[in-house]
Amino acid sequence: DTAVSQTPKYLVTQMGNDKSIKCEQNLGHDTMYWYKQDSKKFLKIMFSYNNKELIINETVPNRFSPKSPDKAHLNLHINSLELGDSAVYFCASSLGGNQPQHFGDGTRLSIL
Amino acid sequence: GENVEQHPSTLSVQEGDSAVIKCTYSDSASNYFPWYKQELGKRPQLIIDIRSNVGEKKDQRIAVTLNKTAKHFSLHITETQPEDSAVYFCAKDLNYGQNFVFGPGTRLSVLP
Numbered sequence A: 001d002t003a004v005s006q007t008p009k010y011l012v013t014q015m016g017n018d019k020s021i022k023c024e025q026n027l028g029h030d031t032m033y034w035y036k037q038d039s040k041k042f043l044k045i046m047f048s049y050n051n052k053e054l055i056i057n058e059t060v061p062n063r064f065s066p067k068s069p070d071k072a073h074l075n076l077h078i079n080s081l082e083l084g085d086s087a088v089y090f091c092a093s094s095l096g097g098n099q100p101q102h103f104g105d106g107t108r109l110s111i112l
Numbered sequence B: 001g002e003n004v005e006q007h008p009s010t011l012s013v014q015e016g017d018s019a020v021i022k023c024t025y026s027d028s029a030s031n032y033f034p035w036y037k038q039e040l041g042k043r044p045q046l047i048i049d050i051r052s053n054v055g056e057k058k059d060q061r062i063a064v065t066l067n068k069t070a071k072h073f074s075l076h077i078t079e080t081q082p083e084d085s086a087v088y089f090c091a092k093d094l095n096y097g098q099n100f101v102f103g104p105g106t107r108l109s110v111l112p
Helices: none
Strands: A004-007 A010-013 A019-025 A031-037 A043-050 A053-057 A064-067 A075-078 A087-094 A107-111 B004-007 B010-014 B019-025 B032-038 B045-051 B056-059 B062-067 B072-077 B086-094 B099-102 B106-111
Touching: A004 A087, A010 A019, A019 A031, A019 A087, A019 A107, A043 A064, A043 B099, B004 B086, B010 B019, B019 B086, B019 B106, B032 B062, B045 B056, B045 B062, B072 B086
Parallel strands: A010 A107, B010 B106
Antiparallel strands: A004 A019, A019 A075, A031 A043, A031 A087, A043 A053, A064 A075, A087 A107, B004 B019, B019 B072, B032 B045, B032 B086, B056 B062, B062 B072, B086 B099, B086 B106
């Protein structure tokens, strides 16, 4: 019973393409996040949403556009993919700020 | 921006020994300090967390200490086992939990 599920697990595509990653949580949490983990394993927050509203946008290029149709979903659309976008992207959710975060299994994005 | 320093970056211990990882920060407004364990190819998982009104918390072989005055917090693992081998990340909240910053990680290897 996956609490935070994200699809796809792997995404291989060419530079310049547009792609989306989906995330859904069945924990009833109000807050969802997107993180980027680069090849050196640094985990950096990209966005946080609370009850479908954007709370934090951590200086992410506007080629990245999150969308939250409801509080159980936070999808990430990326336009004009660049080589530097190659990374593992993790979705996470929590009851709210200052609460434990539950991570999805990650989406490994590889740009050719 | 706000950073969290984490030391050491790699740590090797013999099975049964203790391991200590320390994180330091500069922002005094933080109130929530979680620790995550990430096994190779897997998602980060919360192992323990501590809030600013507590100095120490223990859960079986894992403990966390927090010194708000000195702005550092540490993870202590006793009686280490090979399955403790993983990358460990400290983290802290910003803006009352709306944002999080992670340390760069410590790769722990427990040698049998």
